[in-house]
Amino acid sequence: MRFVLSDDQRDFASSLDSLLASSDTVSVARAWADGDSAPGLKLWSRLAEQGVNALVVPEGSGGMGASPVELAIAFELLGKHAVPGPWVESAAYLPLALGDAATVEALAEGAIGTVAAPPHVPYALDADVADRVFLAADGVLSAATAGGLTRSVDGARRLFPVTAGSTFVELVETKAEAAFDLAVLATSAQLLGLGERILADTVTYAKQRRQFGREIGSYQAIKHQLADVRIALDFARPLVQGAALVSSTRSTAESSTASTNDRARDVSAAKVACADAAYLASRTGLQVHGAIGYTQEFELSLWITKVRALVTAWGTPAFHRGRVLRSLVETDGER
Amino acid sequence: MDLTLSESELAFQAEARAWLEANVPAEPLPSMDTEAGWAAHQAWEAKLAEARWSVVSWPHDYHGREASLIEWVIFEEEYYRAGAPGRVSQNGIFLLAPIIFDHGTQEQRDRFLPSMATGEKIWAQAWSEPEAGSDLASLKSTARRDDERGGWLLNGQKTWSSRATFAHWGFGLFRSDPEAERHNGLTYFLFPLDAEGVTVRPIAQLDGEAGFAEIFFEDVFVPDADVLGAPGDGWRVAMSTAGNERGLSLRSPGRFCAAADRLVELYKSQLTSGNPPVEPVETHADGVVDAWIKARAYRLYTWGTVTRLADGGELGAAGSVNKVFWSELDIALHETALDLLGPEAETESRWLDGYTFSLSGPIYAGTNEIQRNIVAERILGLPREPKGASR
Numbered sequence: 001m002r003f004v005l006s007d008d009q010r011d012f013a014s015s016l017d018s019l020l021a022s023s024d025t026v027s028v029a030r031a032w033a034d035g036d037s038a039p040g041l042k043l044w045s046r047l048a049e050q051g052v053n054a055l056v057v058p059e060g061s062g063g064m065g066a067s068p069v070e071l072a073i074a075f076e077l078l079g080k081h082a083v084p085g086p087w088v089e090s091a092a093y094l095p096l097a098l099g100d101a102a103t104v105e106a107l108a109e110g111a112i113g114t115v116a117a118p119p120h121v122p123y124a125l126d127a128d129v130a131d132r133v134f135l136a137a138d139g140v141l142s143a144a145t146a147g148g149l150t151r152s153v154d155g156a157r158r159l160f161p162v163t164a165g166s167t168f169v170e171l172v173e174t175k176a177e178a179a180f181d182l183a184v185l186a187t188s189a190q191l192l193g194l195g196e197r198i199l200a201d202t203v204t205y206a207k208q209r210r211q212f213g214r215e216i217g218s219y220q221a222i223k224h225q226l227a228d229v230r231i232a233l234d235f236a237r238p239l240v241q242g243a244a245l246v247s248s249t250r251s252t253a254e255s256s257t258a259s260t261n262d263r264a265r266d267v268s269a270a271k272v273a274c275a276d277a278a279y280l281a282s283r284t285g286l287q288v289h290g291a292i293g294y295t296q297e298f299e300l301s302l303w304i305t306k307v308r309a310l311v312t313a314w315g316t317p318a319f320h321r322g323r324v325l326r327s328l329v330e331t332d333g334e335r
Numbered sequence: 336m337d338l339t340l341s342e343s344e345l346a347f348q349a350e351a352r353a354w355l356e357a358n359v360p361a362e363p364l365p366s367m368d369t370e371a372g373w374a375a376h377q378a379w380e381a382k383l384a385e386a387r388w389s390v391v392s393w394p395h396d397y398h399g400r401e402a403s404l405i406e407w408v409i410f411e412e413e414y415y416r417a418g419a420p421g422r423v424s425q426n427g428i429f430l431l432a433p434i435i436f437d438h439g440t441q442e443q444r445d446r447f448l449p450s451m452a453t454g455e456k457i458w459a460q461a462w463s464e465p466e467a468g469s470d471l472a473s474l475k476s477t478a479r480r481d482d483e484r485g486g487w488l489l490n491g492q493k494t495w496s497s498r499a500t501f502a503h504w505g506f507g508l509f510r511s512d513p514e515a516e517r518h519n520g521l522t523y524f525l526f527p528l529d530a531e532g533v534t535v536r537p538i539a540q541l542d543g544e545a546g547f548a549e550i551f552f553e554d555v556f557v558p559d560a561d562v563l564g565a566p567g568d569g570w571r572v573a574m575s576t577a578g579n580e581r582g583l584s585l586r587s588p589g590r591f592c593a594a595a596d597r598l599v600e601l602y603k604s605q606l607t608s609g610n611p612p613v614e615p616v617e618t619h620a621d622g623v624v625d626a627w628i629k630a631r632a633y634r635l636y637t638w639g640t641v642t643r644l645a646d647g648g649e650l651g652a653a654g655s656v657n658k659v660f661w662s663e664l665d666i667a668l669h670e671t672a673l674d675l676l677g678p679e680a681e682t683e684s685r686w687l688d689g690y691t692f693s694l695s696g697p698i699y700a701g702t703n704e705i706q707r708n709i710v711a712e713r714i715l716g717l718p719r720e721p722k723g724a725s726r
Contacts, residue, residue, distance in 0.1 A: 001344065001405055002337050003638035004646075009336075069336055203715050218718040220704070223711035230710055231656050238635035239628070245336055269628045321624045328599045328627060329606070 003238070005073070013073045019050065020081040026299055032084035033155030037129045040084050047083075048110030056182065057095045057108040067248040068182060072189040072240050079193025079310075082302045084156040086114040086125040088314065092186040093117070094134070097141060097179035099169055103132060116144065116162045117180065120315045123150060123159035135164045136176065142168035154309040156302070177260060180314070184267045185247060187314045188240050188274040191307065192233065195278035198285040198303045199229050206288055216288070225284045232277035239270040265327035268320035275311045282307040338638065340409070347402070348409050354386055355417035363685065367423045368544035373501045376423035380454020390428055390452045397444070398452035404641050411587030418593070426498055427451045427458030431506050434523075438564040438572045447504075447525070459499035459528065461507030461550055464492060469705050471508075472517040472570065476552060478509040478524065486558040487511065489524065489532075492551050497699070499548035500537040502528055508569045521569035525561045532556070542691045586661050588634040591668070594689070595630035598623055598672055601686075605675050613677045622671030629664045636660075652713035655706035662696030662703060669693045 005013070023043055032040040047053065055071050057063020064070075071092060078087055094113045098104050107113050116124040117136040127133045127146035135144035144162035152159050203226060206217030216222050243266035246259075282304045286293045293300045311317065340348065364379065365372035383389040384398050392407045393399025402410065422428070428451060435444055450456040467474040476491025489509055499505060505528050512520030528535055532555040537545035564572035602623045605616045640657075644650065669690035673680035680687065697703040711717045 001340055001638065002642050003635065004642045005336065199715075203717065206717060214721065215718050217711075218720050220708065220720065223715075223717050224704070224707040226715055226717065227659070227707035227710035230714060231660055234653075234656050235629065235632040235636055235660055238639055239632050241336060241639075242338070242631070242635045245338055269631060272624070272628055273632060321621055324624045324628060325620050328624070329603055 003241070005069075005241075009070065009073060012070060013077065016050065016052070016074060016077050017080075019046070020077055020083065023081070025081040025083055026302060029082045029084045029156045029302055032158075035158075041129065043083065044085055044112065045110055052078075053091050053110055054108035055091060057104055061101055061108065062105045063095070063108045068185055068244040069241065069248060071182070071186060072244045075186040075189035076193035076196070076240075079190035079306075080197045082156070082194070082197075082306060084126070086112060086130060088183050088186045088190070089114045089125060093179045093183040094132075095179075096182055097136065097171060097175055099172070099175070106131070115141075116160075120180075120319065121183075121313070122161070124162045125160075126158050127160035127162065128158060133160075133162060135162050136171055137164070139171050139173070139176075140168040141171040142166075152309050154302075154305040156306070157309050174260070177264070181263050181267045182247060184271050184314050184320070185240065185243055187310055188236075188243070188267070188270040191271075191274040191278040191310050192236055192240055194303050194307050194310070195229070195233050195236075195274070195281035198278075198281040198300070198307070199226065199233065201300060201303075202226065202229075202281075202285040202288050222288055225288065229277070229281045229284050232273075232280050236270070236273040236277040239266070239273045243267045243270040261327050261330075265324050268315070268323040271315060271320045272317055272324070275317050278307045279311055340405075344405060344409060347406050348413060351388065351410050351413040352417070354388060355413055355419055358382065358386070359417045359419045363418075364420045366544055366688075367421060367498075368500065368540075368546040370501070373423065376420055377454050377457065379420050380422070380424050384453040389424070389454065390432070393432070393448070393452065397448045404645055408587060408589070408637060408641055412589035412592065415587070415589035415593035416596075423498065424451065424454050424457055426460045426502075427456075427504075430460060431458055434563060434572060434575060437575060438523075442560065443525075443563070456504055457498060457502045459496050459502035459505045459548075459550075461493035461496045461499070461505045463495045465494055468495075469702050472521075474508060474510060474521070476507075476509045477513065478511040478522055478557075480511075481556065484556060484558070486556055487522070487524070487562070489526065489552040489555040489557060492549060494538075494549045495547050495699075496550050497547045499528065499535055499550055500545040504528060505550060506563070508573055511566055511569075515567070518570040520567055521573075522566045523563040523569040523572045524557050525563055526555060526557050530555050530557075541694065542688065586657065588630070588637045591630040591661060591664055592634050594665075594668055595627045598626055598668055598675075601672055601675055616675065619671055619674045622667070622674060626664065626668040626671055629660075630668070633661060633664065652709050655701075655709040656714070658700065659697075659703045659706045659710070662693075665693040665696050666690075 028039045028043055051064045052074050054063040055066040055074060056068065059065040075087070090107050090113045093115055094107055095104050111131045112129055113132040113134065114124045114127050114130040115134040115136055116122060124133055124144065124146060128149070133144045133146055135142045142164040144164055146160040146162050150159040150161065203217065206222055206226065207215055209216050246263050246266045285300060286304055289300055292298050295301065364375040367373055367376040380389055387398060387400055390397065390399045391402040391410050394401055432448060432451060435447060451458060462471060464474050464476060476489065476493060478487040478489055481488050491509070493507055496505065504525060506523070506525050508521045509524055510520055511522035514520065526533070532553040534551040536549045538547050538549060540546045602616065602619070640650065640653065669686060672686040673690055676684070676686060712719055
């Protein structure tokens with residue numbers, strides 16, 4: 001019984017954090033939104049060299065063979081630094097969904113994959129820069145062709161409708177579920193990172209900005225709102241870590257129905273809590289910044305718009321609450 | 336990261352579960368804030384103590400099992416899962432005892448802890464005063480030196496003293512140095528509630544029961560032997576973190592998980608009850624789901640805290656994060672239960688009792704406003720409010 005990150009995991013987090021902090025990810029994200037993918041692709045390759053793309057790929061297929069706990073650590077940091085690109089698709093969903101070892105190996109080495117998986121994921125993210133585009137529907141995973149760009153509230157999420165091509169592989173249901181759940185976990189961790197970033201930046205701002213002769217962060221009206229964000233994030237994180245643990249112990253073992261239910265329930269609980277906490281952070285962050293926060297030029301806009309997009313990505317809050325409810329009503333509430 | 340229990344922890348869990356299954360009263364005891372309920376709860380404490388379950392983390396010599404923090408959390412989970420009675424000895428064993436262990440003399444430990452563990456002597460807290468609530472350090476009750484008799488004379492008034500109506504002993508802070516201000520010059524006293532000069536006046540709470548009381552002190556003599564820690568050092572003694580780790584700041588997750596599971600059962604039974612509902616039962620589904628998710632979050636969060644404490648870390652201001660979260664969860668969970676009960680919600684039930692009790696959560700043990708200030712200042716590092724600011 002040890003529910004804290006190991007030293008190795010903390011080291012991994014801090015080295016990835018420093019790499020991203022020194023990569024001017026804000027400029028990368030802005031360029032990506034403007035259709036200039038060069039800086040983003042450069043960062044993508046750099047992260048691939050660090051093994052981020054290969055985390056959950058088994059060692060036999062050229063991957064790191066790491067656990068979903070490490071995946072969650074990486075995605076929290078991708079969120080914190082607003083790194084653009086189809087990360088959830090390439091590093092979480094596709095490695096589990098694909099049966100094709102060659103494609104999984106290519107993804108592990110840094111090839112860019114994306115996927116639409118309706119109804120929850122109606123568009124393929126960043127299909128214009130992807131090496132492989134897929135459509136997961138009706139029990140098959142097809143190579144797909146992308147249509148025209150559809151704009152997201154988050155400019156750095158470039159969405160494309162897709163149509164199925166002629167080559168396809170059967171998508172085994174258990175694999176599709178495991179892949180979806182891992183994508184949900186990764187998205188939850190990203191939301192957590194976005195929330196942490198917004199809180200940190202807002203606290204910094206509240207310590208500098210002065211009105212009525214003192215820092216606005218000294219007023220209780222501000223303090224209490226920011227404290228509530230701290231509290232919401234603190235209680236969302238263990239749900240992500242707990243769901244990651246369930247995903248790692250259960251995805252390797254033969255998946256019984258009961259354990260698949262636990263995994264679905266736990267990743268959904270994490271997504272609900274992370275979406276709520278990150279959304280609270282974004283609303284509070286905007287309010288505390290005031291008008292400057294409501295500008296595109298100010299960095300805060302990057303995190304706020306991404307939170308809004310991810311709240312409904314890979315399953316809406318209502319869908320995930322429904323999944324938790326079903327698991328509670330159908331089994332007894334044993335945890 | 337690893338959430339599995341060791342062999343010995345599993346054995347401890349199985350032993351606790353078996354004993355509780357065999358011994359927890361089938362029917363809930365009457366409220367501990369009534370005379371009959373008080374006696375029944377005291378008898379339950381004695382029964383727990385006899386089997387060494389009343390204070391599992393204490394040393395063997397004081398009726399404990401020297402259980403680890405992990406085992407303590409396990410025991411608490413089993414306790415609430417079994418639907419066992421509320422702990423009438425809670426103020427003593429969770430709030431006062433850790434301070435006696437850390438700051439008391441050997442003589443005090445030997446004299447006070449055994450009867451606290453068996454429930455023979457129940458302790459009441461005496462912190463707040465009519466003019467000192469959130470601003471506890473502004474307290475005015477005094478302790479005057481009586482060198483002749485070797486002790487102190489207490490005067491003043493305490494209020495909102497939980498359990499004081501029927502309790503045997505009290506503990507609290509008094510101003511022993513009239514020249515000193517605020518946190519300085521306070522002394523931590525232990526005193527029998529039947530001492531000469533003590534008057535206890537019960538106060539009916541929201542639910543009509545005398546869960547707390549006012550205590551009046553008129554030249555109440557307390558010998559030096561009943562001062563906890565050094566005279567004048569009371570604030571530091573009272574605020575030492577050890578006192579909170581296993582008590583209110585680390586409120587056991589068991590109670591919320593058990594309540595969330597009961598809420599799920601209530602939802603299911605309302606779904607299938609056949610009574611035509613006023614509104615579709617599913618209207619309340621989100622409340623049920625959110626309560627369950629938060630109870631689970633609280634449980635996992637607590638395992639993280641327990642791991643850090645076991646590694647030698649300190650709880651510190653994280654206790655305030657905890658307190659705001661569980662107190663709001665407790666209310667939301669009970670509100671959802673009342674929503675599910677529909678027009679029956681206002682009639683007597685365990686859920687209604689639980690709801691009424693939950694309303695006090697954001698107020699006692701430091702209001703949630705004070706806790707949010709602590710989170711903002713000590714964790715986020717936001718500037719303190721200037722002294723005397725009116726905004």
